[in-house]
Amino acid sequence: MSLFFYAPSTPLRGVVRALASVAGAAVTPLVPADYLDLIAPLRRGADLRARVVSVEAETADAATVTLRPGRGWRGHRPGQYVRIGVDVDGVRQWRAYSVTSRRDAPDGLVSITVKVVPDGRVSRHVVHELSPGALLQLDQAAGDFVLPAAPPARTLFVTAGSGITPVMGMLRNHLDELADVVVLHSAPTAADVIFGAELRGLAAAGRFRLVERHTADAGYLRPEELDALVPDWRERETWACGPTALLDLLEEHWAAGGRAAALHTERFRPVVITPGDGGTVSFTGPGAVVEADGATPILDAGEDAGVLMPSGCRMGICFGCVLPLTSGAVRDLRNGELVTATEGDGVRIQTCVSAAAGPCTIDLQEAS
Amino acid sequence: MTAPATTVRSATRSSRLDTTTTERRHVPKRSGKPDPTAHLSAAQVESLGRELDALRQEVLDSRGSADAAYIRRVIGVQRGLELGSRAVLLFSVFPPAWLLGTAGLSVAKIIENMELGHNIMHGQWDWMRDPKIHSSVYEWDHASPSAQWKRSHNEIHHTFTNVLGRDNDLGYGIMRVDEDQRWRPSNLGQPLWNFVNALIFEYGIAAYDLELGKQLQGRGDRELFRRDGRQVLAKIGRQMRKDYLVHPLLSGPSALRTLGANVVANLVRNVWTHSVIMCGHFPEGVETFAKESIDGETRGEWYLRQMIGSANIEGSRAMHLMTGNLSHQIEHHCFPDLPSNRYAEIAPRMREITARYGLSYTTGTLPQQVASAWKQVVRLSLPNDFSVRASAGRLLRRVGSSTVLRRRSTASAVAA
Numbered sequence A: 001m002s003l004f005f006y007a008p009s010t011p012l013r014g015v016v017r018a019l020a021s022v023a024g025a026a027v028t029p030l031v032p033a034d035y036l037d038l039i040a041p042l043r044r045g046a047d048l049r050a051r052v053v054s055v056e057a058e059t060a061d062a063a064t065v066t067l068r069p070g071r072g073w074r075g076h077r078p079g080q081y082v083r084i085g086v087d088v089d090g091v092r093q094w095r096a097y098s099v100t101s102r103r104d105a106p107d108g109l110v111s112i113t114v115k116v117v118p119d120g121r122v123s124r125h126v127v128h129e130l131s132p133g134a135l136l137q138l139d140q141a142a143g144d145f146v147l148p149a150a151p152p153a154r155t156l157f158v159t160a161g162s163g164i165t166p167v168m169g170m171l172r173n174h175l176d177e178l179a180d181v182v183v184l185h186s187a188p189t190a191a192d193v194i195f196g197a198e199l200r201g202l203a204a205a206g207r208f209r210l211v212e213r214h215t216a217d218a219g220y221l222r223p224e225e226l227d228a229l230v231p232d233w234r235e236r237e238t239w240a241c242g243p244t245a246l247l248d249l250l251e252e253h254w255a256a257g258g259r260a261a262a263l264h265t266e267r268f269r270p271v272v273i274t275p276g277d278g279g280t281v282s283f284t285g286p287g288a289v290v291e292a293d294g295a296t297p298i299l300d301a302g303e304d305a306g307v308l309m310p311s312g313c314r315m316g317i318c319f320g321c322v323l324p325l326t327s328g329a330v331r332d333l334r335n336g337e338l339v340t341a342t343e344g345d346g347v348r349i350q351t352c353v354s355a356a357a358g359p360c361t362i363d364l365q366e367a368s
Numbered sequence B: 001m002t003a004p005a006t007t008v009r010s011a012t013r014s015s016r017l018d019t020t021t022t023e024r025r026h027v028p029k030r031s032g033k034p035d036p037t038a039h040l041s042a043a044q045v046e047s048l049g050r051e052l053d054a055l056r057q058e059v060l061d062s063r064g065s066a067d068a069a070y071i072r073r074v075i076g077v078q079r080g081l082e083l084g085s086r087a088v089l090l091f092s093v094f095p096p097a098w099l100l101g102t103a104g105l106s107v108a109k110i111i112e113n114m115e116l117g118h119n120i121m122h123g124q125w126d127w128m129r130d131p132k133i134h135s136s137v138y139e140w141d142h143a144s145p146s147a148q149w150k151r152s153h154n155e156i157h158h159t160f161t162n163v164l165g166r167d168n169d170l171g172y173g174i175m176r177v178d179e180d181q182r183w184r185p186s187n188l189g190q191p192l193w194n195f196v197n198a199l200i201f202e203y204g205i206a207a208y209d210l211e212l213g214k215q216l217q218g219r220g221d222r223e224l225f226r227r228d229g230r231q232v233l234a235k236i237g238r239q240m241r242k243d244y245l246v247h248p249l250l251s252g253p254s255a256l257r258t259l260g261a262n263v264v265a266n267l268v269r270n271v272w273t274h275s276v277i278m279c280g281h282f283p284e285g286v287e288t289f290a291k292e293s294i295d296g297e298t299r300g301e302w303y304l305r306q307m308i309g310s311a312n313i314e315g316s317r318a319m320h321l322m323t324g325n326l327s328h329q330i331e332h333h334c335f336p337d338l339p340s341n342r343y344a345e346i347a348p349r350m351r352e353i354t355a356r357y358g359l360s361y362t363t364g365t366l367p368q369q370v371a372s373a374w375k376q377v378v379r380l381s382l383p384n385d386f387s388v389r390a391s392a393g394r395l396l397r398r399v400g401s402s403t404v405l406r407r408r409s410t411a412s413a414v415a416a
Helices: A010-027 A032-039 A121-129 A161-177 A196-204 A223-229 A244-256 A298-304 B042-062 B065-089 B095-121 B146-159 B185-199 B201-209 B212-216 B222-250 B252-281 B299-308 B317-322 B326-334 B340-356 B366-379 B388-400 B404-415
Strands: A049-059 A062-069 A081-088 A091-098 A110-115 A135-138 A154-160 A180-187 A209-214 A237-242 A263-267 A279-284 A288-292 A322-332 A338-341 A347-350 A354-363 B006-008
Touching: A010 A032, A010 B222, A032 B065, A049 A110, A049 A121, A062 A121, A062 A135, A081 A110, A081 A121, A091 A110, A091 A121, A091 A161, A110 A121, A110 A161, A154 A161, A154 A244, A161 A180, A161 A196, A161 A237, A180 A196, A196 A209, A223 A244, A237 A244, A244 A263, A279 A298, A279 A322, A288 A298, A298 A354, A338 A347, A338 A354, A347 A354, B042 B299, B042 B340, B065 B095, B065 B252, B065 B340, B095 B146, B095 B252, B095 B317, B146 B201, B146 B222, B185 B201, B185 B252, B185 B366, B201 B212, B201 B222, B201 B252, B222 B252, B252 B326, B252 B366, B299 B326, B299 B340, B317 B326, B326 B340
Parallel strands: A154 A180, A154 A237, A180 A209, A237 A263, A279 A354, A288 B006
Antiparallel strands: A049 A062, A049 A135, A062 A110, A081 A091, A081 A135, A279 A288, A322 A338, A322 A347, A322 A354
């Protein structure tokens, strides 16, 4: 049982442990945390959560969300992202967003900056519907799109769209340590540049050179233009973040120039799931792989292949066959509804009424 | 990932996923009672199934943040009420505190078992993807461990609802609540068994989920029983330690009064839940089905069985909450995984559909339904054709019979 008080010293620890076990015995079958979560969801020892402090528009379709993280928050390195779990239409959805705040913010607040993606129900909710006071689920910061301990002599940031967000995190925290910086940023128009005013202000103050590319007029950036835009790009350690197509081009270009090691990229690309009809079902645990058609429940497909699976009514009402879908897509045979999942989404499906809709992975480890 | 890929064509898919009904079949029960659905054609059963599927889809499509807010609000209120009542009971040595605390704790336990436990374990809130309000993890304040409850209730009872010989909820194996269930002399005592069961209902359910009766008759899986039995005993131990030891001790000078308060709260919860659950399938007018009648059952036929095999309770919103919306038993049995807060709004539609298809929709107030269920329990404690002379004759023959075989032939002779 996790301690729900914070024990400062050894002699107290025994007392605290005893209290915790009494509390546990007093609230079984719940745990003390179930009650404490209602009163103090951000306390130390709780699952990591965050309270929304403010939501401020950056552009017409991007906003910075300032969060008060729970006491278990371990901080972040500029350039890293956090995954937040936000309830959209009552359903918990997890998404990763870059942290853009200063690490030493005196109030301990953390900001993420979110741009609405096309058809993005979660990003639209975060930018336009989230209000101060809302509680979010939070993961610790992650990602290795960060500056090294010893800052490079010359730095280039190539960004596009919301790709500026992790770089803004770096600039806000590390600009003093970086001597010679060029920021090459693409956005459809000047008004679409997230942090536009701040970037232009810093550039005007001589903190770095800002090259803005407004793609609505000038078209997408082509790597061949780099020689003209940033003539010394080969001598710069480069961090790039933006759409996959841009990053692919940059990687080719850097490789062709023999500078592949000097390019660090961050891909925001969400895992693209192309739903199909039937597919390969992988069962983690027994390690079985089965080809199943789009009309066969995953439960049947697994059993026919000799996989031991939890089962029940076989008609979708008892929830005795529920297992985590860790990746891929399945389709509900009753109404055709598609369910997709990527690692960490925590999606559980009824295998008796779900058929493979493309490759998918079912986690059987906890069932055994 | 070492096993070779194989191609699979399914042969085991459940017939209840089939939405097409091509023929009507009726397997008569022992009593030979007429088929209450004889007036429906196969096409009508199929269209009934599709109508209910559409109704379900309508609720799914409109399920959202208001529903999520509802269940979180009930959880908050329930936990606040339980904690508050237990705090008040720390001073239970004062009679008003005892009364208030006991009443609050009783209500909190009822809401936890009914609107929260029963419904969360049904997967009604799985769609929220909140790992704490999920059928696969929720554990309720009850003697029976949730895993065992889900097996006997969600799986067996909800799939085989009111099928004689398949659904043991018809009398829990200790009572006869349908004329088509065979009468045994032990049924004479069933009004008493039912009363005792009401008082100790949570333990009755635990024993039932454990299939204790089967074990006592020397049937069933011994190994499974031992494993499940250990889990039940461990859970009962934790439950009792909480209610009858930890909270009384925390109350200091009020210890005995708090102990009494917990006993009463559990008793109130037991009697209430027993009464509500009895109203679900025991009242007069509820149909039962022959074992063979569900072979190859389609989705439409399953819906049909749920509709006429369940009974509702009419009453206030507070009553619906306290029954965990099992007062909408017909809606719940057709759609066990729809959020309970939505049953009330689809109930009028369900009633309209049953009327349109010429089916019964059994409902009544709580006192009416409880009385009706008790009437069945009392009436069916006697043989169907009960009269003093016939029974005296049967009793004499029974006493005279010495083998199971002879008993059977006698019973069928009487039935004939």
